[in-house]
């Protein structure tokens with residue numbers, strides 16, 4: 001078990017290196033660079049720059065160097081813990097994304113735990129009470145949850161909140177707390193705003209997970225070990241929780257690896273609609289403006305989250321299933 | 329408190345010459361699966377008795393309803409299967425199974441709620457199962473010890489530590505080497521033979537009066553098979569348990585059983601003491617089964633002579649005797665019209681065949697022609 005974790009941790013820098021190269025290449029892939037889009041922006045507002053100014057700008061940002069040189073410079077700074085300066089915002093990136101990152105992770109984790117807490121029991125009940133009213137109810141719920149785009153739910157929620165209660169539910173803070181320093185009151189304010197996006201994101205997450213859980217459990221319920229547990233005289237719920245549910249959880253746990261980063265990126269549209277100060281909308285803007293250092297930093301953080309997610313799911317799997325523990 | 333409505337006291341069964349009450353009496357048991365395509369009559373009017381300490385072998389080709397019969401007795405028939413008719417009388421041997429002390433009645437298991445406390449207190453404690461697939465019947469993510477301790481503590485009020493000691497003792501008794509270490513092993517870390525021994529240890533853990541072994545040796549190799557069979561025989565004698573031994577292999581029946589029930593398509597074709605069944609089989613199906621046993625002279629096990637014809641699909645069961653399409657003694661106009669009832673053929677054997685008796689199920693009672 002510890003061996004497995006150590007092995008995975010040793011792999012982490014290698015994976016991060018590979019991901020950093022790829023994300024750098026992808027970010028550089030569109031034609032032009034930050035200066036090109038900056039000039040275009042200036043032109044649209046009626047002003048312009050001469051070639052000397054442009055060249056000077058390019059060399060300050062190191063954009064005139066070959067790609068490998070740019071990459072080495074960038075990664076070198078990151079290794080020293082310096083994410084660089086955003087070309088677009090003219091601010092240190094660490095400062096720029098710190099709070100947003102925290103809020104994004106918080107939103108993601110709350111959504112994650114809530115959807116698991118709902119999906120697992122729903123999946124169990126639907127499977128055990130297959131083809132009953134309860135099962136049909138949850139099946140319909142799951143279809144709606146999966147088929148409705150989250151931004152749609154967000155729009156409906158905004159409209160309902162506005163037309164019924166006359167409140168605007170956008171953002172994560174009331175206006176007086178947006179730039180205030182952290183305090184208990186600010187945290188409380190955050191919570192009164194946070195529940196809605198969490199709920200919206202949970203809806204589709206729960207539906208997806210509950211469907212997987214139901215299907216897994218239906219497979220397990222027919223296995224001979226369930227019949228054997230019955231033949232021993234165990235009570236029905238006791239045996240279902242102890243045996244088939246435990247086995248049905250395995251495939252679900254292995255989804256954590258891709259599910260965690262999905263929550264962070266998947267919340268982008270909802271975050272844009274609800275105007276949430278999370279990292280998604282910032283990534284979008286940095287990509288359109290070719291703000292390469294900011295985009296690179298955010299993509300790298302996403303990769304890190306994906307790797308952590310996979311690590312967590314591997315550890316959980318090994319803990320749940322001795323067969324996996326033995327293999328490694 | 330005990331629900332006395334469940335404890336229907338009966339007089340001693342008259343089916344039983346030595347005047348001792350049987351342990352189990354199955355009467356006209358019918359278990360059907362209502363599927364969208366039709367009804368599968370997996371068990372269709374099965375009757376047999378099991379006496380204390382007796383080994384009853386149920387034999388029949390694959391798919392004839394042996395497993396469904398014993399699942400019906402344990403009341404663990406998977407849905408949509410249902411016990412639709414018949415009685416499953418069981419005479420509990422433990423005071424603890426029903427708090428009522430000193431009663432000498434029976435319980436009709438067919439009338440109990442399959443998930444209820446009464447039925448659950450029977451399973452494992454009075455009637456234990458050795459399943460067909462020991463590998464798949466252990467949970468792969470729980471240790472053997474965990475599952476044994478659980479079985480013990482379900483019916484006996486002992487601490488975990490005491491249960492662990494009891495489990496180790498059981499494993500020792502069934503010949504599992506170094507049982508202390510096996511407690512922490514998983515089923516897939518053990519060989520097929522050991523796995524089945526661990527399963528037997530689990531079945532024995534609450535000292536059942538009736539052990540049901542459903543083809544316990546099909547999943548293991550031939551040498552280990554012989555060991556497991558002699559182990560079961562030894563345990564049956566030392567514990568004085570009754571065993572219902574299910575197999576499609578008459579050779580195994582000859583080795584194990586005192587009394588034989590021959591099944592075909594959900595019905596009992598013939599019953600009798602093992603000696604009589606092997607030396608003077610009455611029913612044409614029993615005779616055909618015996619002829620299909622490989623002898624020492626037959627070249628190889630792979631070229632088993634089998635009975636001509638195949639088992640009909642469960643949905644299109646022929647009317648009349650289920651065996652008539654394959655029967656060498658088929659009497660047109662009788663066997664394909666009426667369903668025979670099992671009747672005594674001689675003082676020891678009973679058969680369900682118009683060769684011996686005109687008794688038929690009451691569909692068209694008047695039309696039976698004598699054909700003897």
Ligand SMILES: Nc1ncnc2c1ncn2[C@@H]1O[C@H](COP(=O)(O)OP(=O)(O)O)[C@@H](O)[C@H]1O
Pocket residue numbers: 361368369370388389390391392393394395396397406407408409642
């Ligand atoms: N879960 C089930 N659903 C539908 N039919 C079943 C089910 N289990 C058993 N049967 C049917 O019952 C019949 C008897 O099966 P079984 O008792 O398992 O035979 P065997 O004598 O080989 O143990 C078969 O025709 C089988 O198709």
Ligand SMILES: [Mg+2]
Pocket residue numbers: 394395396460542543
């Ligand atoms: Mg079977």
